[in-house]
Amino acid sequence: xxxxxxxxxxxxxxxxxxxxxxxxxxxxxxxxxxxxxxxxxxxxxxxxxxxxxxxxxxxxxxxxxxxxxxx
Numbered sequence: 166x167x168x169x170x171x172x173x174x175x176x177x178x179x180x181x182x183x184x185x186x187x188x189x190x191x192x193x194x195x196x197x198x199x200x201x202x203x204x205x206x207x208x209x210x211x212x213x214x215x216x217x218x219x220x221x222x223x224x225x226x227x228x229x230x231x232x233x234x235x236x
Contacts, residue, residue: 173210175219178233180208182226196225 183193190208194201199218206212207222214222223230 169210172213176208176210179222182228186226193225197221
């Protein structure tokens with residue numbers, strides 16, 4: 166799978182989970198400790214997310230790492 170497609174799919178799935186929890190980008194970014202602009206780029210597939218940032222987002226959304234493949 167091409168890198169851009171992976172990032173886009175990951176971003177879409179993270180956004181869907183955030184929306185399911187009724188969290189704004191601002192609220193999630195604050196919980197994770199990143200700028201809202203950076204979260205927006207991640208959700209749009211325009212940023213190659215660092216592993217540590219991904220783990221922080223998953224924790225903030227209460228998603229086990231194993232479930233990442235199911236999203």
